[in-house]
Amino acid sequence: MSSPTLAVEDLTVYYYTLKGVVRAVEDVSLRAYRGDLVALVGESGCGKTTLSYALLNLVPPPGRIVKGRVVIGGVDILSLRGDELRKARGSLVSMVFQDPFTTLDPVRRVGDQILEVLLEHDVPIEEARKRVAEVIESVGLSERIANAYPHQLSGGQRQRISIAAAIALNPRVLVADEPTTALDVVVQKQIMDLLDEIRKNTGMTVVLITHDIALAAERATRVAVMYAGKMVEYGPKDKVIENPLHPYTNALLKSVPDIESEEWPKPIQGTPPDLRNPPSGCRFHPRCPLAKDVCRRGAPDVVEVEPGHYTSCWLYAKR
Amino acid sequence: MAEALGKTLAGLLSRISIPRISARGKALVYTGLAIVLAVVFMAIAAPLLTPYDPTRRAGPGYQPPSWEHPFGTNNLGHDMWSRTVYGARTILIVVGLAIAISMAIGVPLGLVSGYYGGKLDRALSMVMDSIYAFPSLVLAITLAVVLGPSLFNAAIAIAVVYVPTYFRMVRGQVLSIKEELFIEVARALGIPTREIIFKHILPHLLPTIMVVFSLSAADAVLTEAALSYMGLSVQPPTPDWGYDLYKGKGFVLSGYWWLIFFPGLMITLLATGFALIGEGLGEQFRRE
Numbered sequence: 001m002s003s004p005t006l007a008v009e010d011l012t013v014y015y016y017t018l019k020g021v022v023r024a025v026e027d028v029s030l031r032a033y034r035g036d037l038v039a040l041v042g043e044s045g046c047g048k049t050t051l052s053y054a055l056l057n058l059v060p061p062p063g064r065i066v067k068g069r070v071v072i073g074g075v076d077i078l079s080l081r082g083d084e085l086r087k088a089r090g091s092l093v094s095m096v097f098q099d100p101f102t103t104l105d106p107v108r109r110v111g112d113q114i115l116e117v118l119l120e121h122d123v124p125i126e127e128a129r130k131r132v133a134e135v136i137e138s139v140g141l142s143e144r145i146a147n148a149y150p151h152q153l154s155g156g157q158r159q160r161i162s163i164a165a166a167i168a169l170n171p172r173v174l175v176a177d178e179p180t181t182a183l184d185v186v187v188q189k190q191i192m193d194l195l196d197e198i199r200k201n202t203g204m205t206v207v208l209i210t211h212d213i214a215l216a217a218e219r220a221t222r223v224a225v226m227y228a229g230k231m232v233e234y235g236p237k238d239k240v241i242e243n244p245l246h247p248y249t250n251a252l253l254k255s256v257p258d259i260e261s262e263e264w265p266k267p268i269q270g271t272p273p274d275l276r277n278p279p280s281g282c283r284f285h286p287r288c289p290l291a292k293d294v295c296r297r298g299a300p301d302v303v304e305v306e307p308g309h310y311t312s313c314w315l316y317a318k319r
Numbered sequence: 320m321a322e323a324l325g326k327t328l329a330g331l332l333s334r335i336s337i338p339r340i341s342a343r344g345k346a347l348v349y350t351g352l353a354i355v356l357a358v359v360f361m362a363i364a365a366p367l368l369t370p371y372d373p374t375r376r377a378g379p380g381y382q383p384p385s386w387e388h389p390f391g392t393n394n395l396g397h398d399m400w401s402r403t404v405y406g407a408r409t410i411l412i413v414v415g416l417a418i419a420i421s422m423a424i425g426v427p428l429g430l431v432s433g434y435y436g437g438k439l440d441r442a443l444s445m446v447m448d449s450i451y452a453f454p455s456l457v458l459a460i461t462l463a464v465v466l467g468p469s470l471f472n473a474a475i476a477i478a479v480v481y482v483p484t485y486f487r488m489v490r491g492q493v494l495s496i497k498e499e500l501f502i503e504v505a506r507a508l509g510i511p512t513r514e515i516i517f518k519h520i521l522p523h524l525l526p527t528i529m530v531v532f533s534l535s536a537a538d539a540v541l542t543e544a545a546l547s548y549m550g551l552s553v554q555p556p557t558p559d560w561g562y563d564l565y566k567g568k569g570f571v572l573s574g575y576w577w578l579i580f581f582p583g584l585m586i587t588l589l590a591t592g593f594a595l596i597g598e599g600l601g602e603q604f605r606r607e
Contacts, residue, residue, distance in 0.1 A: 056507055058503075058506060058507055083511075086509045086510075086511055087509055088509070089506070089507055089508060089509035090507075090508040090509030090510075091509065094507060094508055094509075095504075095507040095508075097500060097503070097504060097507075099500060102499060102500040102501060103500050103501050103503075103504045104501055104504075105501045105505075105519050106501075107522045107523060108518075108519075108522070116510060116514070116518070117508045117509065117510065120509060120510050120511060120514060121509060162504070165504075165508060166507075166508065
């Protein structure tokens with residue numbers, strides 16, 4: 001296989017708060033290729049959003065990237081500084097946020113907001129104007145909408161504009177942090193279809209942050225499951241969904257209601273741990289039905305169980 | 320640049336479009352505007368409105384108001400109408416200059432301080448708070464004395480007094496606006512900090528800046544009058560309301576009431592005009 005578009009290696013992000021160090025993301029690695037849609041799934045507070053900010057080297061203080069590399073298109077984003085970093089954001093990697101109602105500047109026309117992104121990355125004005133029209137059409141809106149203010153648009157339209165602004169410079173990687181959570185289901189499907197289309201047409205790699213494993217099962221090419229700041233399972237979608245290795249992935253899949261099944265969904269007992277003081281050993285062991293002594297004592301290494309399919313669990317790890 | 324400014328103004332006007340201002344707020348704003356614009360008109364059209372040179376003898380002294388001298392004449396025989404009309408120039412120049420200077424310093428410092436936070440913010444806030452702690456008039460008088468009496472120095476003295484007002488207001492607003500998600504988005508899409516501060520944050524502050532502008536202008540009118548009353552602003556014979564008030568004071572007991580009545584009235588009117596605009600706009604923005 002060719003070299004990965006996005007390679008995350010041993011990424012570790014801590015928040016240094018007054019009440020202690022929050023170990024939000026620890027030793028996360030993943031690789032994604034051209035045209036991939038990587039779904040990053042996990043419960044609230046498991047570090048998904050922190051990881052997505054780290055992909056843009058935009059972790060807000062008091063957070064700090066402690067170690068690791070994020071290589072996108074051959075460039076280590078975490079090593080960039082100043083203007084180089086600013087220009088990498090938007091052109092190499094960019095982001096779509098959850099709530100389209102607050103992500104656009106209410107006092108500026110939406111077309112100007114997209115135009116600004118282009119101009120600040122040194123695109124000549126004539127070309128930038130053309131690109132704004134083009135990119136607005138490519139997200140399924142009419143070019144005329146460029147003159148509208150955000151309050152004149154619906155939630156779906158605003159999210160399309162946010163996506164247009166994010167892809168205007170054809171970044172290699174688009175991070176989408178729960179882009180459909182604030183929208184109704186019909187619009188959700190449209191936005192997901194749009195992300196699929198962009199991915200297929202441009203070869204952009206999309207990192208989709210979601211807590212909805214059903215959505216991941218439907219759309220993703222790769223699935224990464226996070227629990228308490230750790231990546232517990234990562235692999236091609238079919239393998240992770242059909243043949244989940246980690247007990248947490250298994251539990252997550254069983255907790256989703258299935259309309260055709262006789263079985264009731266099974267919620268996962270307990271709550272996610274406090275990341276200031278995570279459990280010893282495997283962080284999932286207090287809630288794991290298969291927990292053994294060894295799980296309490298030490299954290300399991302990440303092992304490649306089958307080609308491209310990784311997990312970190314004592315069921316598979318070598319002692 | 321002009322295009323960006325035009326768009327900002329258009330966006331701003333769409334936010335404060337007249338129908339959304341309450342009837343009371345509207346009445347306040349329009350009354351205030353009428354007064355201020357009348358004074359501005361007086362200042363601009365002064366030569367057309369006055370038959371006499373305000374610094375030359377125009378007739379016998381101590382004339383009561385008449386058709387020939389609507390506001391009477393003073394002890395030197397100067398026409399008080401001419402002096403009042405030309406006095407509008409002096410006070411507007413000093414106040415305008417002072418407000419422009421304090422905005423030009425207070426607003427950018429507030430933006431930077433609020434946006435970056437940290438040690439810079441703490442240091443700047445402390446400096447501003449210590450200026451703010453002085454009674455404004457005492458501070459203005461002290462500065463004017465130290466700098467020496469002149470129009471420009473009076474403007475500087477007044478400007479220093481109002482810098483913290485702008486700084487505190489802007490800083491406070493920036494603290495809340497910078498947490499908005501669209502600022503985060505701008506950062507994620509590689510918009511430089513300078514652009515974020517001036518293009519994404521500043522436009523949201525314009526309504527508040529307008530309110531503070533009117534209220535501080537009202538205050539500055541009174542401060543200027545006080546400075547010139549003490550001879551710390553422009554020097555005679557340049558016509559100036561505060562100075563005329565001071566000169567006229569001595570003749571009140573002799574019954575020459577018009578020497579203090581008209582300058583005093585104008586000072587009060589102008590200050591009231593600015594205050595009304597500020598109150599009317601403030602009422603609207605507070606409700607939002």
